[in-house]
Structure formats: C-alpha cells, structure tokens
Amino acid sequence: MDSGMQHYVQIHRGLRETKNADGAVPVTIEKLAELLFCTPRNVKFVLRRLEEKGWIRWTPGRGRGNGSTLVFLRPIGEVLEMKVDALLENGRMSEALDLISDAQVDENLKQKMWTRVNVYLGLRSEPEESSTRDVLQMIRGQRLENVDPAFAYTVFEVYILGQLFDTLVDYDTVSESFLPKLAHRWESNDDRTRWTFYLRKGVRFHDGRLLTSRDVQSTLYRLRRKNSPAIKLFGDVEDVETFGDYVVVFRLSRPNAFFLHLAGCLYMAVLPVEEKEGLPIGSGPFRIGKLEKSKLTLTAFDGYFGYRPLIDRVDVWFLPGIEQESRTYHLSDQDDVEDSKELSKPGMGCRYLIFNFRTPGIHHDPEFREAVRLLYDRHAIIEDLGGNLIEPAAGFLPSRSKRSVIPPSSLDEASERLRRSGYEGQTLQLVFMDRKQERLEAQWLKDRCSLVGLKLELCPQEISLCRTESESGELALATEMLEDDWELELLNFFLNEGTYLNRKLDDRRLAELHRLFDGFMGKEKAGRAEVFERAQALLEQENWLLYGTHINHRGYFNRNLYGLRMDSLGFPNLSRLWVKSENTREKD
Structure with missing residues (x-):
C-alpha cells in the first residue's frame, strides 16, 4: 500500500462517522495529525497530495470560529478496488492480498474485492524470450503447515505432496487395480510374505540424484525413525532388502494381500537416503520453487520420468480468513466469470460428530449420546443449510448410506433421552476447524441443541491445533475425505494414531475397534469389506461417532481450461491441465 493510499484509508477510518448532512467532515489539523501519527506540518503535505489525486476536497478554516472541513470525493470501496487492480496488474499479488485482508470495510465490499482476485487467479501465460510459461494461481484460506509425507494430515497437504513425491505403484480407480510408477514390475511369493519390486532406471530426484533401491x-526406515502416526499400517514388515540398485524386497511376518495398497500410499512416497536441509526433495512432476509464510511456488520438473506437466508453474497464495465455498479456476485475461463450466463430484467420506472419551463428562452416558x-x-441439516451437503450419511462410504434407512429425528424423543441421561444444564464444548462451512454447521447444531436445553460452547480451532489436540472439548465436528484408493484411506482412518478417531476414543474402545482389524491385510477384498462394515456398524451402534452428511466437491473452471479431471479430494490434476488459446477457438 503506497503512502497516499494508506493516508486516505487512515483518515477515512477515523472520520467516517462524523460527516455532516452535506457530506463534509469538520476536522482540525491537530485531529488529522493524531490520525496520521505525524506533525501538523506533514499533515498539510498529505492533504495537498490527496487533493492532487482528486480524492478529497480540503477547505481550511479562515478567521476565528470558522473550522476546517474535509470532503471525501471517492468512496473508500472504489479507492480500494483501484488499488487492488493496480497491484494485480503489476504482479504484486501479496500486497493486494494484504490490502484486502487489512481493509476495515463491510463484508460485501470485501467479497467484491475477492471476486476481482479470483478473476486474476487461474491459468495465464507469461512471456519469456523464446516462449511463454503457463502459470496457475490459486488462493487458500489455510497455510500449508506440513511438507513431510510421513505426517500428511489435511486434504490440501495430501494434494500438494502428491505433486512432489512418487510411490512405487499407482492405484487406478477405473480398473480398481495397480499401475506401474517408480516400480515397473512387482511380484510376490505364493503366501504373500515376500514382495519384490523392480525399479525404473534413470529416475531422478529434483536435485539430480538418481533414485535407487x-x-x-530408507523411506520405510525413516517412517519408523520419525514415529509416523501411520507406522501401524506397516507393522507386518519385518525388513527391507536391496539387491543392486533396482531391486527391493519387503519381507513380512505374515501373509499380506493388501501390500500393494501400502506400496502406493503417500506415507511410502520415496525420499532420498541422505536428506538435505531446506526444501523437501522428491521425484514427482513438480518441485518446490519457493515456500514462504504467504506463498508456495511449484515449478514443473523437466526431468520427470513420466509426463512432464503442461503447466510450468503453480503459485499458491495463503490468506487465512478467506472464505471459499467452491474453488474457482479462471483465466486472468478474461473478466467473464459467468462464462464458466461447473465440475462437481460427490466426495468419498463424510462429515461427522465424535465424542471425546478422553475427557470425563455426561457424554459417557449412552442416553446422552443418543440424544445428541x-x-x-x-435430513434437517441438509434442508436447513444445503450448499455442498448432498445426502445423509450412514457411514463413510456412500454405498453403505444408500442401502441404509435413515429416519428423521424427533426433538421430543431427544428431550426425553436428555432427561434420562441425568444432564443438569452443564455447558459442553464443541471443537471444530475454523472454516466457514464448519462454523455454519456448528452454529446450526448449537441452535438445535438449545431447543431442548442442551448448552454447547463453540470452540473453533486452527489446523495446527486440530492436529494434536485430543483433550479439549467433549465433542468435535470433523470431516474424513477418502482418496481414490478408499480401502487404504479407510484403513488409515481406523488405525492411524493421528486421526480424530484414534485421538478421541479411549484405550478400551480403541482396543475393541482395532481387534476387528487383526489379520485384515491377509484377507481378500470381500473379507476386508466385511471388516469395514463391522467397524462402521460398531461406531454407529454405540454412538461413539455420529455420521453426518456426504459432501459434494464443486469447482468452476474457465471454458478455455482443458485436461480437467477432478480427483476424489475435489482438486484438478495439475499435470494434465492446459490452456487453449483464444485465437485457436472457432469464431461464432
């Protein structure tokens, strides 16, 4: 923000409530000096500059009893929008975001400025001496706090880390089978206690080092050394052996028909033996060019062994507090936001409410949990809030929900259950991630509970707290979204020590739940499906976890963005996105 703009905003902020009927603001030089934190002499210099810009009209008082007046000639919103546009045109995105974030204006105006930023964001071309670079720009409401695949937690972290790192195999959702990735071939012995992978030759990490067995x-050893929350998934692995540079063998303590799922999961994304300080090094299609508090830059890895991305660079700007219900991807040189195509995909997983059994309280009573x-x-939350909430959930898998009968609830019955539980009017804390949709749902639940006398205190938390907090609050509202390999994702939810489920259930309940998964990886698909069914039913029957709603992913894409494929987490495949130039389109 330049000094003139800053001065205008400071004066407007301090005087906007003191306007006369004719729009003039009575003010003294001394008052302006107080607002601008400068001397009376400098105030006159500032006023002269603002008059030259045509932003104010200043009438100094002449003679005893005649006070000075100031008239704002440009609405504050118009000035702010002008400044935002100028910053964006000059590529000063960070300053534009700071300006919007700091502006003390009403939400309608702030949203209007966000719309202007969204128009600028998207895929655009930057000229170079010999060619052009295609640059995708996105904005996120939460910062990227983790770039270590051993501790992947949020949906966005999983998405970004998937661009930076590669795994031995890749899961194909269409065929429900595994495809080659870092390994071009694999095999197991008859009882599936020994899995051998044959690596591609010539695969390089982002720093140029060759990837070997x-x-x-070392990647598996690293998970153990760092005590990754997901280490329980790899409990059957006794050792990993190498035979030359391109053959690696996993020896297991018991038969494991599920091992390819583990070989393809993000936790086993391959990192170099010798880790260097600084930015993380992977072998994926993108590498990190810059990682700052407010910005992440990904650049295409020209040496990628697979298909080199069609986008040259991705800029992700982090601005805590921004509210986005849907993701937008527009071309920066086109202002017709309405001329977009919508892409939506029902997510695998659901929103849910879970009780914290690691804290004492009335929520340990079954009658109380049934009341909640x-x-x-x-049904009511979808009817009242709508949006991306698309259908009631009776489990994490939509297929289970479709074959379940979910009757509407009765407030009278809830009130009776609450009375029988012995509830005495105490206030319970409801923890949730501090985002718009979660806040709406938390407030909805608080209002509904108040109808029967149940008191909830809303406790929004940042992502960093949600990662580790287990002892705060009696209830938590959360979301579990499953990736394409939903079996692996669901197993991870039940066994990973870092998930809400494993941090909120007490040791007795966890032991009962985990016993269901003993021998899980040795079963074929039908047997594994039966275990998942029993685990979801246990949570439902005991009301340890209350299934909420399934969620729809929705994005808006400019008509000239091609290669669109929304993944299970609701993001486009960055490696396949490309822009079709306006001059190649047929004329109407």
Whole structure:
C-alpha cells in the first residue's frame, strides 16, 4: 500500500462517522495529525497530495470560529478496488492480498474485492524470450503447515505432496487395480510374505540424484525413525532388502494381500537416503520453487520420468480468513466469470460428530449420546443449510448410506433421552476447524441443541491445533475425505494414531475397534469389506461417532481450461491441465 493510499484509508477510518448532512467532515489539523501519527506540518503535505489525486476536497478554516472541513470525493470501496487492480496488474499479488485482508470495510465490499482476485487467479501465460510459461494461481484460506509425507494430515497437504513425491505403484480407480510408477514390475511369493519390486532406471530426484533401491529402503526406515502416526499400517514388515540398485524386497511376518495398497500410499512416497536441509526433495512432476509464510511456488520438473506437466508453474497464495465455498479456476485475461463450466463430484467420506472419551463428562452416558444423535439430524441439516451437503450419511462410504434407512429425528424423543441421561444444564464444548462451512454447521447444531436445553460452547480451532489436540472439548465436528484408493484411506482412518478417531476414543474402545482389524491385510477384498462394515456398524451402534452428511466437491473452471479431471479430494490434476488459446477457438 503506497503512502497516499494508506493516508486516505487512515483518515477515512477515523472520520467516517462524523460527516455532516452535506457530506463534509469538520476536522482540525491537530485531529488529522493524531490520525496520521505525524506533525501538523506533514499533515498539510498529505492533504495537498490527496487533493492532487482528486480524492478529497480540503477547505481550511479562515478567521476565528470558522473550522476546517474535509470532503471525501471517492468512496473508500472504489479507492480500494483501484488499488487492488493496480497491484494485480503489476504482479504484486501479496500486497493486494494484504490490502484486502487489512481493509476495515463491510463484508460485501470485501467479497467484491475477492471476486476481482479470483478473476486474476487461474491459468495465464507469461512471456519469456523464446516462449511463454503457463502459470496457475490459486488462493487458500489455510497455510500449508506440513511438507513431510510421513505426517500428511489435511486434504490440501495430501494434494500438494502428491505433486512432489512418487510411490512405487499407482492405484487406478477405473480398473480398481495397480499401475506401474517408480516400480515397473512387482511380484510376490505364493503366501504373500515376500514382495519384490523392480525399479525404473534413470529416475531422478529434483536435485539430480538418481533414485535407487536404497532410497526405497530408507523411506520405510525413516517412517519408523520419525514415529509416523501411520507406522501401524506397516507393522507386518519385518525388513527391507536391496539387491543392486533396482531391486527391493519387503519381507513380512505374515501373509499380506493388501501390500500393494501400502506400496502406493503417500506415507511410502520415496525420499532420498541422505536428506538435505531446506526444501523437501522428491521425484514427482513438480518441485518446490519457493515456500514462504504467504506463498508456495511449484515449478514443473523437466526431468520427470513420466509426463512432464503442461503447466510450468503453480503459485499458491495463503490468506487465512478467506472464505471459499467452491474453488474457482479462471483465466486472468478474461473478466467473464459467468462464462464458466461447473465440475462437481460427490466426495468419498463424510462429515461427522465424535465424542471425546478422553475427557470425563455426561457424554459417557449412552442416553446422552443418543440424544445428541437425534439432535444431529442428517435430513434437517441438509434442508436447513444445503450448499455442498448432498445426502445423509450412514457411514463413510456412500454405498453403505444408500442401502441404509435413515429416519428423521424427533426433538421430543431427544428431550426425553436428555432427561434420562441425568444432564443438569452443564455447558459442553464443541471443537471444530475454523472454516466457514464448519462454523455454519456448528452454529446450526448449537441452535438445535438449545431447543431442548442442551448448552454447547463453540470452540473453533486452527489446523495446527486440530492436529494434536485430543483433550479439549467433549465433542468435535470433523470431516474424513477418502482418496481414490478408499480401502487404504479407510484403513488409515481406523488405525492411524493421528486421526480424530484414534485421538478421541479411549484405550478400551480403541482396543475393541482395532481387534476387528487383526489379520485384515491377509484377507481378500470381500473379507476386508466385511471388516469395514463391522467397524462402521460398531461406531454407529454405540454412538461413539455420529455420521453426518456426504459432501459434494464443486469447482468452476474457465471454458478455455482443458485436461480437467477432478480427483476424489475435489482438486484438478495439475499435470494434465492446459490452456487453449483464444485465437485457436472457432469464431461464432
């Protein structure tokens, strides 16, 4: 923000409530000096500059009893929009975002400025001496706090890390089978206790080092050394052996028909044996060019062994507090936001409410939990809030929900259950991630509970707290979204020590739940499906976790963006996106 703009905003902020009927603001030089934190002499210099810009009209008082007046000639919103546009045109995105964030204006005006930023964001071309670079720009409401695949937690972290790192195999959702990736071939012995992978030759990390079997071996050892929350998934692995540079063998303690799922999961994304300080090094299609508090830059990895991305650079700007219900991807040189195509995809997984059994309280009573189950009405919340909430959930898998009968709830029955539980009017804390949709749902639940006398205190938390907090609050509202390999994702939810489920259930309940998964990886698909069914049913029957709603991913894309494919997490495949130039389109 330049000094003239800053001065205008400071004066407007301090005087906007003191206007006369004719729009003039009575003010003294001394008052302006107080607002601008400068001397009376400098105030006159500032006023002269603002008059030259045509932003104010200043009439100094002449003679005893005649006070000075100031008239704002440009609405503050218009000035702010002008400044935002100028910053964006000059590529000063960070300053534009700071300006919007700091502006003390009403939400309608702030949203209007966000719309202007969204128009600028998207895929655009930057000229170079010999060619052009295609640059995709996005904005996120939460910062990227983790770039270590051993501790992947949020949906966006998983998405970004998937661009930076590669795994031995890749899961194909269409065929429900595994495809080659870092390994071009694999095999197991008859009882599936020994899995051998044959690596591609010539695969390089982002720093130029060749990827070998020792890197694969050290990646598993690293998970153990760092005590990754997902280490329980790899409990059957006794050792990893290397045979030359391109053969790696996993020896298991018992038969494991599920091992390819583990070989393809993000936790086993291969890192170099010798980790260097600084930015993380992977072998994926993009590498990190810059990682700052407010910005992440990904650049296409020209040496990628697979298909080199069609986008040359991705800029992700982090601005905590921005509210986005849907993601938008527009071309910066086109202002017709309405001329977009919508792409939507129902997400695998659901929103849910979970009780914190690691804290004492009334929520340990089954009658109380049943009362909350009735209050957390899956039909009513969709009817009242709508948006991306698309259908009631009876489990994490939409297929389970479709074959389940979910009756509407009764407030009278909820009130009776609450009375029988012995509830005495105490206030319970409801923890949730501090985002717009979660705030709406938390407030909805608080209002609904108040109808029967149940008191909730809303406790929004940042992502960093949600990662580790287990002892705060009696209830938590959360979301579990599953990637394409939903079996692996669901197993991870039940066994990973870092998930809400494993941090909120007490040791007795966790032991009962985890016993269901003993021998899980040795079963074929039908047997594994039965275990998942029993685990979801246990949570439902005991009301340890209350299923809420399934969610629809929705994005708006400019008509000239091609290669669109929304993944299970609701993001486009960055490696396949490309822009079709306006001059190649047929004329109407």
